[in-house]
Each structure stands twice: as structure tokens, then as C-alpha cells.
Amino acid sequence: AQTVTQSQPEMSVQEAETVTLSCTYDTSESDYYLFWYKQPPSRQMILVIRQEAYKQQNATENRFSVNFQKAAKSFSLKISDSQLGDAAMYFCAYRSLFTGGGNKLTFGTGTQLKVEL
Amino acid sequence: EAGVAQSPRYKIIEKRQSVAFWCNPISGHATLYWYQQILGQGPKLLIQFQNNGVVDDSQLPKDRFSAERLKGVDSTLKIQPAKLEDSAVYLCASSPGLAFPGELFFGEGSRLTVL
Numbered sequence: 001a002q003t004v005t006q007s008q009p010e011m012s013v014q015e016a017e018t019v020t021l022s023c024t025y026d027t028s029e030s031d032y033y034l035f036w037y038k039q040p041p042s043r044q045m046i047l048v049i050r051q052e053a054y055k056q057q058n059a060t061e062n063r064f065s066v067n068f069q070k071a072a073k074s075f076s077l078k079i080s081d082s083q084l085g086d087a088a089m090y091f092c093a094y095r096s097l098f099t100g101g102g103n104k105l106t107f108g109t110g111t112q113l114k115v116e117l
Numbered sequence: 118e119a120g121v122a123q124s125p126r127y128k129i130i131e132k133r134q135s136v137a138f139w140c141n142p143i144s145g146h147a148t149l150y151w152y153q154q155i156l157g158q159g160p161k162l163l164i165q166f167q168n169n170g171v172v173d174d175s176q177l178p179k180d181r182f183s184a185e186r187l188k189g190v191d192s193t194l195k196i197q198p199a200k201l202e203d204s205a206v207y208l209c210a211s212s213p214g215l216a217f218p219g220e221l222f223f224g225e226g227s228r229l230t231v232l
Contacts, residue, residue: 004159035220043206045160045223091159104150104173105210105221107159 002027002094006108013082014116020067021077021111023092033095034068035105036077040088048090051075079113087115119143121224123209129230135197138227142190142211148172150221151184151194152208160208166192167214199231 003026013019025034036048051059051068058066063083067076079086092108122141130136142149147168152160163182164174168189177184181200186192196203206228210221 006159033219037220042225043208043228044225045208045210045221047220050220104162104165105160107161109157109159 002029002032002096002106004092004094004106004108006092006111008111009109010112010114012114012116013079013086015082015084017082018078018080019082019113021079021090021092021113023075023077023108025073025075025092025094027073027094027096029096029098031097033097034066034075035093035095036064036066036075037091037093037107038086038088039091039110045091049077082115084115084117087113089113121209121211121222123207123224123227125227126225127228127230129232130199132201132231133198135195136199136229137196138194138207138209138229140192140194140209140224142192142209143222145213146211146222147189147214148212149186149192150210150212151192152210154206154208154226156205163194163207196229199229201231204229204231 005024032053034051037045038048049061049064063080065078089110091110093105124139149166151163154160163177164184165172166186169186184194206226208226210223212221
């Protein structure tokens with residue numbers, strides 16, 4: 001079974017600064033997807049960014065980028081030019097491409113990001 | 118396009134009572150998931166449907182939890198009898214199908230408090 005570990009329960013960043021959230025995972029599969037989800041206080045999970053394991057190039061979405069290290073099984077999220085609206089719980093998630101397993105999302109425990117003025 | 122709809126948003130019950138949550142996925146999405154999110158933890162999959170068939174219910178406490186998706190669209194998750202440890206947010210999510218490689222789409226969740 002796959003596991004996802006987020007070792008930072010809380011992080012703080014000053015507005016306009018850059019912050020990096022860490023995530024490691026364990027799997028024996030070679031092909032899979034990794035995601036970062038944002039969960040604001042309203043609780044609806046919103047996709048931030050996704051990475052296909054077969055792609056070596058790190059995904060980027062505007063101010064959000066990832067550092068994907070497949071061999072190290074590491075998948076960190078970098079938020080540049082942090083804004084007050086970035087404050088939320090961030091979850092790292094793994095999804096198998098093996099449909100026989102139902103390809104469900106396996107989540108980490110989350111990192112609460114605070115953005116300070 | 119309408120998102121995943123869930124109701125009720127909030128529910129407070131006494132232990133040993135029953136409760137039901139409803140989910141309507143995005144139109145056309147064949148796969149539906151129910152996740153349990155206990156405060157301070159990441160969501161945990163309870164059950165996954167593909168159309169009206171169960172794909173994975175390995176972590177569903179079947180002595181008290183049940184779920185159905187009779188017509189392959191809406192789904193209901195029931196807890197009977199509820200325990201204190203069932204206090205959590207119940208998230209419903211959907212995706213186009215098992216072969217769809219992308220993300221899941223989530224509803225706003227139903228927060229359950231068991232007293």
C-alpha cells in the first residue's frame with residue numbers, strides 16, 4: 001500500500017515571500033500521479049497542481065511549482081509571491097494508475113500554511 | 118458546470134442515533150468516492166463506486182456504515198448507530214472514470230458532530 005508523509009504540520013510565510021512545503025511518499029509502482037490540494041476553511045478541496053511520474057519536467061502553475069524527485073520519492077510544493085489567499089491546509093496526495101486498485105487518492109496529513117502581513 | 122453537491126452541510130446527533138449524507142456528483146462522472154476526514158488528519162477513503170458497483174470498501178466499518186449508489190448517479194452514506202469517533206467531515210468526490218488519470222473533484226463536505 002502506498003503512504004504519503006507530510007512532516008510539517010504548520011508553516012508560516014510573510015506575504016510576497018516564498019515557501020516550500022515538503023512531501024514524501026512510498027510506493028513500489030513506477031507510474032502514478034502526485035497532487036497538491038488546497039483546502040480553505042470552507043473545506044472544499046481545490047486542486048493546486050499535479051505531476052505525472054513519467055514526466056521528468058517539474059509541473060508549474062503560475063506561482064505554484066513542484067520539485068519532483070522520483071528516485072528520492074519526494075514531491076515538494078513551492079509557492080512564490082505568497083498572498084493572503086494562499087492561507088489554507090495543503091494536502092499532498094498520491095494516485096496509482098493501476099485501475100484494478102481503484103486508483104483512489106491517498107492523502108498525507110496536511111500542512112497548515114499561515115500567511116502573515 | 119455544476120460541482121459536486123453534498124447535504125447536509127452540518128449535522129449534530131447523539132451517539133447511537135443514525136444519520137445519512139447525500140452526494141450528487143458532477144454530471145457524467147462514473148466514479149464516486151466517500152472520504153472521512155477527522156480533524157487534524159488527511160482524508161481517508163471509505164468507499165468507492167464505479168457506476169453503481171463497489172470498487173473498494175476495504176476501510177468502511179461495515180458494522181455501522183453503509184453506502185449505496187443505486188442508479189449510478191446520487192449516493193447516500195449512512196451511519197447507524199453513530200459513535201463519538203465518527204465525528205468528522207465526510208467528503209464526497211467524483212471523477213470521470215477509473216481510467217481517468219487526473220484529479221478528483223470534491224464537494225464541500227458534511228460535518229458530523231456526535232455528542
